[in-house]
Amino acid sequence: MPKVGMEPIRRQQLINATMAAIDEVGLAETTVMRIARHAGVSAGIISHYFGGKDGLLEATMRQILTDLSGAVAVRRNALEDDSPRAHIGAIIEGNFDRTQVTGPAAKTWLAFWASSMHKPMLQRLQNVNDRRLYSNLCHQFRRVMPRAEARNAARGLAAMIDGLWLRGALTPEGLDAAEARFLAHTYLDQLFAHYGCPKTESNTYS
Amino acid sequence: MPKVGMEPIRRQQLINATMAAIDEVGLAETTVMRIARHAGVSAGIISHYFGGKDGLLEATMRQILTDLSGAVAVRRNALEDDSPRAHIGAIIEGNFDRTQVTGPAAKTWLAFWASSMHKPMLQRLQNVNDRRLYSNLCHQFRRVMPRAEARNAARGLAAMIDGLWLRGALTPEGLDAAEARFLAHTYLDQLFAHYGCPKTESNTYS
DNA sequence: TTTTATTGATTGAACGTTCAATAAAAAAAT
């Protein structure tokens, strides 16, 4: 049913179908035919709109990362309170947004993350996103603690968020978003509390 | 050069070659020919010793998980101090063991982890390992805090460990083991400190 | 009638597995 202006519609259809396919059988067994069947179109259309399978995969990852950034940005812009605590809380909430954490997006995210180790283009996208998260966190922590502590706090919280995602993506029942948010916020509380009343030196690991 | 008793030697050679190949080009582009070339043998031998490519991949994941458990067990058995703190510290140290964190093992671990989402056999191995880590942590935390807190502490620390691994596997320079251990130990300190002097109720997330 | 979107059979490359042939060591026989 060729109508004019199909391009944006088809592109979105195919990106959604890609996530559905990866969620269903994993990236390794996601073929162009399976994606096309999910979208209700023929296989050839993928090369037509995305230049090939790789182009579609790249566009899909790009969308996931964009959505994630968007979920964070929305919450940060809606803050009434400008405190570091509020900003970091919004970052946590955004990272555990329903639309990101539930359904196909989560498994697709992990699949791409693993795949990005050896695909330069995906690695680039991953890196840009990572750096933004880290530098945002670092900037906010920096407002209440010295540089070295802020760096560690940012790295620790980033690792915690990713770790919760990772474990959630693997759990058959999916991520328990409420629990994940609770653990992340509790960790954040502890980071602030620890700065408030620095303990004695127990950091002899290195 | 057929000698008798080649089986254990070849099996180990092929498992090592598999990790090297995955480290080099990723799981998706790891073919039996590439593995065989790494090991200096022919492709057919893989089916002979492992029944096929899948058998070799399963054996490789099994070895990685075994090595990881071993690294933890060695440290726990060597403890002079039987405190919860010492046990959990040993678990952290074992999880960031040099042989695990450096080189091909780390990337192979992440590749398998992602792959285990859709391969029942790998998922089973993953689950067994996960449960052991969680129940060990939980049991130790349980010695110094109520059940609910112990559960949360165990989940938080497990997420932190996995998150640090995940980020380390993706960083081109590899995981900074010293920093990872520092962050994990600091988090552990905070968990204990937080229990020692429970803050006011700031847990209104759920 | 022209333009645009879509199809799906075809093509060529890549992969895992198989298996008859081979080569080397070990065992037996001379």
Next chain:
DNA sequence: ATTTTTTTATTGAACGTTCAATCAATAAAA
């Protein structure tokens, strides 16, 4: 000790399958 036989390990070409990409044909809107 040497030769012959048996056993064991290994090879690599051939086979069948699967997949992504292509493109001439088609069908629907403009």
